Amino acid sequence: MPRSLGEKTHEPTGGQTVGPFFAFGLDYPKKHEVVFPHSPGAIVLGGTVFDGAGAPIPDAVIEIWSADENGEIPRAHGAFRRDDHSFTGFGRAATTDVGRYEFWTRNPGPTGGTAPFFSVVVFARGLPDKLVTRIYLPEPEELLATDPLLSSLDDAERATLIATRPPDGNLHHDIRLQGEKETVFLAF
Amino acid sequence: MTSAESELRDEEAFSSSVVLEQTAAAPESLLASPDQLTQREITQEIVDYHAAAARREAAGEKLPISLHDFPPYRSSLLRHPTKNLKLVDPETIELWSPAFGQRDVAAIEADLTLQHISEPQGERITVQGRLLDSWGRPLANQLVEIWQANAAGRYIHQRDQHPAPLDPNFTGAGRTVTNDDGEYSFTTIKPGAYPWKNHVNAWRPAHIHFSVFGSGFTQRLVTQMYFPGDPLFPLDPIYNTIWRQKDRDRLIGLYDHDLSVPEFSMGYRFDIVVDGPDATWFEPEEGEH
Numbered sequence: 361m362p363r364s365l366g367e368k369t370h371e372p373t374g375g376q377t378v379g380p381f382f383a384f385g386l387d388y389p390k391k392h393e394v395v396f397p398h399s400p401g402a403i404v405l406g407g408t409v410f411d412g413a414g415a416p417i418p419d420a421v422i423e424i425w426s427a428d429e430n431g432e433i434p435r436a437h438g439a440f441r442r443d444d445h446s447f448t449g450f451g452r453a454a455t456t457d458v459g460r461y462e463f464w465t466r467n468p469g470p471t472g473g474t475a476p477f478f479s480v481v482v483f484a485r486g487l488p489d490k491l492v493t494r495i496y497l498p499e500p501e502e503l504l505a506t507d508p509l510l511s512s513l514d515d516a517e518r519a520t521l522i523a524t525r526p527p528d529g530n531l532h533h534d535i536r537l538q539g540e541k542e543t544v545f546l547a548f
Numbered sequence: 549m550t551s552a553e554s555e556l557r558d559e560e561a562f563s564s565s566v567v568l569e570q571t572a573a574a575p576e577s578l579l580a581s582p583d584q585l586t587q588r589e590i591t592q593e594i595v596d597y598h599a600a601a602a603r604r605e606a607a608g609e610k611l612p613i614s615l616h617d618f619p620p621y622r623s624s625l626l627r628h629p630t631k632n633l634k635l636v637d638p639e640t641i642e643l644w645s646p647a648f649g650q651r652d653v654a655a656i657e658a659d660l661t662l663q664h665i666s667e668p669q670g671e672r673i674t675v676q677g678r679l680l681d682s683w684g685r686p687l688a689n690q691l692v693e694i695w696q697a698n699a700a701g702r703y704i705h706q707r708d709q710h711p712a713p714l715d716p717n718f719t720g721a722g723r724t725v726t727n728d729d730g731e732y733s734f735t736t737i738k739p740g741a742y743p744w745k746n747h748v749n750a751w752r753p754a755h756i757h758f759s760v761f762g763s764g765f766t767q768r769l770v771t772q773m774y775f776p777g778d779p780l781f782p783l784d785p786i787y788n789t790i791w792r793q794k795d796r797d798r799l800i801g802l803y804d805h806d807l808s809v810p811e812f813s814m815g816y817r818f819d820i821v822v823d824g825p826d827a828t829w830f831e832p833e834e835g836e837h
Contacts, residue, residue, distance in 0.1 A: 370680055370821045372823035376789070378759075381695075382757065385694070385757060386695070411626040412625075415572070438649075450646035468641070479641050481765070488618055489789070490770060538630055539630075542629055548635070548637070548638050
């Protein structure tokens with residue numbers, strides 16, 4: 361049986377913005393290649409990060425973390441030293457000058473029969489603390505229909521959390537920090 | 549290029565720019581806020597927004613440690629969510645973090661003074677601390693990344709246009725993995741204060757950026773460590789996005805003479821507590837997923 365930990369005893373350290381000049385600090389080779397590009401099962405998960413005026417954000421960092429294609433939680437080391445075959449589940453991408461992020465990864469499978477999603481953390485200049493969200497796969501629909509978070513949202517909010525699948529089989533998902541179609545961000 | 553070719557290129561450039569929904573601005577052009585208030589005005593805004601947060605809390609509202617909506621930090625205006633964050637129980641993958649090991653970093657990455665042909669300029673420091681969760685339990689084998697300006701307050705980043713010297717012997721980025729007691733240690737140099745364009749004569753207090761992972765991905769934290777007694781604290785909108793004094797105090801590295809190394813470096817201690825795993829979280833037993 362799991363055991364409860366009881367009341368928290370330590371106050372958390374507050375978050376701060378990554379600032380404008382994080383590129384050299386958070387960079388490392390193949391950081392956005394969760395899997396080797398074009399390897400069997402590899403897809404591109406990508407999109408644009410927008411601000412409240414609809415302008416792309418060129419200085420954001422997106423991190424993803426997901427189960428493997430069987431829904432297993434990855435325990436392999438090496439997310440910061442890619443060996444091009446271990447699945448570590450973690451990737452990091454800095455947005456380009458036109459606000460675009462891209463990952464090479466795989467479709468996560470359902471963990472314990474629940475709707476598969478990528479856990480996502482967003483950092484940016486101008487964002488005083490991280491934001492956490494999810495990117496759900498657009499399928500299978502029966503699992504999306506019973507997901508507790510998605511079920512608690514209206515249609516417009518749900519749409520901000522579910523990626524679209526173009527005919528090429530990749531995943532497209534924009535993230536909007538503010539405004540109409542603002543992405544649903546999470547607290548725990 | 550002939551003038552006809554040049555015309556054609558202009559036309560192409562024009563036609564491709566009109567198909568874009570919105571042309572992206574050059575990133576450098578975004579760094580200066582358009583209104584350029586005085587320091588006095590910004591400082592007053594900081595005081596006013598802190599007071600407003602205190603009133604909201606007194607009225608029963610639960611406020612986060614860092615305010616996403618903090619107008620004195622001008623670039624937050626269009627980049628903060630306007631809806632309340634959706635409160636959910638962490639599920640499946642969110643209860644775990646990537647697994648890191650010694651293979652993810654080389655030992656030399658923890659020493660920012662040894663990365664080039666010779667030693668960097670500046671005051672050599674040791675920054676050491678522990679990574680803990682909300683129950684004070686040490687978090688072992690977690691990745692800690694840092695990045696910072698050099699002793700003159702200049703970042704190596706290509707968009708940094710501060711006319712202070714770059715240091716050919718200093719990049720300013722390091723990483724390490726915490727040991728079994730959740731401890732990390734870096735050797736670096738003390739960064740300088742750094743000018744930015746949030747308002748007129750805006751200066752950031754000297755700081756080191758920290759990025760850490762907890763045992764669950766929802767605990768992911770990026771923060772900044774400051775140095776004791778900096779006169780820029782009340783003037784800085786970013787430091788003050790954390791609205792309670794007691795929370796701001798926790799971002800200041802403590803001078804620790806026991807960490808100073810004779811004839812070598814000054815020592816600072818900076819412990820980091822990641823929030824959670826949240827109160828409803830149960831610790832899985834060994835081997836349980």
